[in-house]
Amino acid sequence: GAVVSQHPSRVICKSGTSVKIECRSLDFQATTMFWYRQFPKQSLMLMATSNEGSKATYEQGVEKDKFLINHASLTLSTLTVTSAHPEDSSFYICSARDRERGRGPQHFGDGTRLSIL
């Protein structure tokens, strides 16, 4: 089945550090990838939609200069949390949709737990 690989799974770093998270579709091509943030005991909140070869679309309230997204190929999207602070600590999850299946199901990565000290 469709597999999405997300790395790293866990990051602990000091305040002010920039952190890069990768999301790869392993056995399918994804024109569109999605980035979510999930705080403890809460639902998944869409941060942005990543489109291959074009600028990402950010949800209201998400700072595009804070959360940089690059979708350089049909199998890779990256999220960079710039100058991370403790309030950025969260569980970040990406998902990808198989472009051969149109608006079909999204396949999720394992998530990245980010802890900023």
Next chain:
Amino acid sequence: GENVEQHPSTLSVQEGDSAVIKCTYSDSASNYFPWYKQELGKRPQLIIDIRSNVGEKKDQRIAVTLNKTAKHFSLHITETQPEDSAVYFCAASWGKLTFGQGTILTVHP
């Protein structure tokens, strides 16, 4: 934008009983309704989905019903087992997913 409401927030049942989780959505343009199961610290896993041209779908112990007129859809789990314990999320989509708030399901042996 789309708004998805999910109830109940917690659900406790005895093993073998049925569990029902309900969701409502606001955007009539939504045409795809997946349900995800998420265990602690893990990725959401798609367990069943339904499109707007179908009223009901079943996969073994899991079924989903959709009422487009009323804009609500429900997840039904029969013969629950302890391993069904997890957080369940509904979602609605016509392009991007909007998730419900989640239901913590606990199945007691």
